[in-house]
Amino acid sequence: MSVIEEAIREFSRLPGVGSRTATRLVHSLLRGTTADARRLARSIDELVERIRPCERCGTFAEEELCRICRDPARRGETVCVVESAFQVHSIDRTGEFRGRFHVLGGHLSPLDGIGPEELRIRELLDRVSRGDEGIREVILATNPSVEGEATAVYLEGVLRPLGVKVTRLARGLPVGSDLEFVDGLTLAEALSGRREM
Amino acid sequence: MLTGLGLVGFRNLEDRELEIPPEGVALVGRNAQGKSNFLEAVYYLEVFRSPRGTRDAHLISFHRDHFRLVGGLAPGGEVSAVTAAVQRGGSPTKKVTVDGREPERLGDAVGHLGAVLFTPGDVRLVSDGPGERRRFLDILLSVNHPGYLEALQRYRQVISHRNAALRSSAGPAAIQAWDALLSRPGGLVSAARAGWVRDVGEAFAEVYRTVADGEAATMEYRPATPGADDITIEGAADPDAWEARLRQALADSLEGDRERGATRPGPHRDDLRLRVLPEGSEEDEGETRDLREYGSGGQQRTAALALRMVEASTRARRLGRPPLLLLDDVFAELDEGRSRRILRLLDETATGQVLLTAPREADIRLRPGELARWTIEAGRIREAS
Numbered sequence: 001m002s003v004i005e006e007a008i009r010e011f012s013r014l015p016g017v018g019s020r021t022a023t024r025l026v027h028s029l030l031r032g033t034t035a036d037a038r039r040l041a042r043s044i045d046e047l048v049e050r051i052r053p054c055e056r057c058g059t060f061a062e063e064e065l066c067r068i069c070r071d072p073a074r075r076g077e078t079v080c081v082v083e084s085a086f087q088v089h090s091i092d093r094t095g096e097f098r099g100r101f102h103v104l105g106g107h108l109s110p111l112d113g114i115g116p117e118e119l120r121i122r123e124l125l126d127r128v129s130r131g132d133e134g135i136r137e138v139i140l141a142t143n144p145s146v147e148g149e150a151t152a153v154y155l156e157g158v159l160r161p162l163g164v165k166v167t168r169l170a171r172g173l174p175v176g177s178d179l180e181f182v183d184g185l186t187l188a189e190a191l192s193g194r195r196e197m
Numbered sequence: 198m199l200t201g202l203g204l205v206g207f208r209n210l211e212d213r214e215l216e217i218p219p220e221g222v223a224l225v226g227r228n229a230q231g232k233s234n235f236l237e238a239v240y241y242l243e244v245f246r247s248p249r250g251t252r253d254a255h256l257i258s259f260h261r262d263h264f265r266l267v268g269g270l271a272p273g274g275e276v277s278a279v280t281a282a283v284q285r286g287g288s289p290t291k292k293v294t295v296d297g298r299e300p301e302r303l304g305d306a307v308g309h310l311g312a313v314l315f316t317p318g319d320v321r322l323v324s325d326g327p328g329e330r331r332r333f334l335d336i337l338l339s340v341n342h343p344g345y346l347e348a349l350q351r352y353r354q355v356i357s358h359r360n361a362a363l364r365s366s367a368g369p370a371a372i373q374a375w376d377a378l379l380s381r382p383g384g385l386v387s388a389a390r391a392g393w394v395r396d397v398g399e400a401f402a403e404v405y406r407t408v409a410d411g412e413a414a415t416m417e418y419r420p421a422t423p424g425a426d427d428i429t430i431e432g433a434a435d436p437d438a439w440e441a442r443l444r445q446a447l448a449d450s451l452e453g454d455r456e457r458g459a460t461r462p463g464p465h466r467d468d469l470r471l472r473v474l475p476e477g478s479e480e481d482e483g484e485t486r487d488l489r490e491y492g493s494g495g496q497q498r499t500a501a502l503a504l505r506m507v508e509a510s511t512r513a514r515r516l517g518r519p520p521l522l523l524l525d526d527v528f529a530e531l532d533e534g535r536s537r538r539i540l541r542l543l544d545e546t547a548t549g550q551v552l553l554t555a556p557r558e559a560d561i562r563l564r565p566g567e568l569a570r571w572t573i574e575a576g577r578i579r580e581a582s
Binding site: 115151154157 | 355362366368370
């Protein structure tokens with residue numbers, strides 16, 4: 001296989017990239033300056049060399065602890081539990097949450113052989129019971145899917161005995177949408193979760 | 198009302214664009230020419246799966262790589278066209294559209310034809326195991342009960358996780374996490390089934406009595422949820438009541454379920470019990486006979502037909518108009534007396550469009566003068582009469 005073919009094959013392994021797009025990407029790299037291509041290569045290299053899970057919360061970090069866990073302005077008494085490291089970014093971007101995170105690395109899914117031991121649940125319980133962070137509330141922000149809900153139910157069960165407050169993200173209507181286009185299930189959830197004004 | 202049917206690569210049927218007359222069609226052909234396939238194609242556009250339980254890929258003609266069905270509906274209705282296509286492949290891909298758009302949920306796609314299918318194979322609803330009768334309830338309620346299909350899909354998804362967890366070494370807490378998610382959709386499914394059976398039980402008995410010339414039969418919902426006995430007739434359709442019973446039953450059966458590696462309580466093991474009361478006896482547990490075990494061929498076919506008849510009236514109520522009746526050789530294997538009485542009932546029910554099949558001209562006994570006569574031979578349909 002030629003060097004070009006190999007590069008095309010590697011690109012086309014990326015999600016959302018078919019062989020045509022991969023070919024275009026490779027051609028574009030060959031047409032551009034050598035410096036541009038080198039920069040991309042270096043960036044990919046650093047990505048795999050330097051990014052690792054944060055030792056405390058499990059999100060992407062460049063050092064022992066991630067940017068959020070090192071931030072002294074963050075309040076340690078609240079921990080937000082998410083399924084994946086990318087969701088840390090989503091929640092952080094809102095600016096509404098000033099606590100720390102805990103990444104599970106997935107959700108319970110017995111059909112795929114994922115039980116509690118396959119997730120970073122032991123680490124979460126350790127963080128809560130160790131007490132050095134002063135955790136008083138755990139927010140369960142797993143996905144509103146069947147598996148995410150089951151994971152939340154399970155976590156609630158194992159966290160409650162530790163004497164910590166356990167909360168779940170609210171479910172309801174998407175902001176800025178029109179009621180008539182909201183699906184029935186979401187609408188039903190929003191109805192049952194209504195609040196007094 | 199169905200105004201047109203497009204067929205491409207479906208079973209043995211020739212590729213065609215057919216115009217369907219408003220009153221309907223009587224399709225005549227010898228056995229194994231494709232009569233049932235024709236009705237199957239129409240009904241596929243109602244529920245997007247084969248009524249015979251055939252896998253999608255097996256519906257594609259030999260030597261073809263896909264099938265495509267197009268149903269045109271009369272103007273003035275909510276929807277004017279439904280299509281279904283399945284492409285052969287490692288995992289066959291299915292595409293369903295309603296008015297040119299792919300619906301987000303299957304629940305939004307089903308039921309636009311407003312059809313009810315009667316086939317000789319319906320006898321299995323009575324003679325086979327509970328699974329056949331659950332399938333009957335599931336398809337019926339999916340098109341007639343809003344939210345049922347979503348609840349059922351959710352229930353099935355959660356129960357496969359729970360069963361996988363039971364078979365793994367997971368501790369009780371990792372199994373109970375699924376219980377909380379199972380009882381709500383399970384409660385919705387049970388309540389819809391119980392409510393339907395309650396509401397049409399009398400109609401079922403009436404149809405059976407008429408066709409069987411006075412013999413009495415009953416239909417009864419047999420939930421596989423222990424502790425549900427105290428749910429009253431009035432409260433039968435209340436999901437909260439069923440949810441509470443199922444939640445308790447799941448908690449109670451946790452240990453036993455772990456030993457067996459399977460979930461025992463819940464609507465996935467329900468049955469619909471059909472029984473006859475022998476002539477001259479009072480309605481009493483000891484005297485009734487289960488049709489599945491003790492019913493004669495004629496009794497079983499009559500009960501199956503009665504199920505379809507109550508399905509048709511449920512459909513009519515839901516649609517606010519007569520359903521499209523698909524009658525596949527309905528008088529097959531029934532004696533003359535029963536056939537005559539069924540015909541009378543159908544004449545009252547089949548006030549809308551009818552597509553029926555028969556092996557010979559002489560077998561077209563329903564509205565014989567009105568329906569267009571088509572013939573079918575080796576999958577080729579001819580509209581000439």
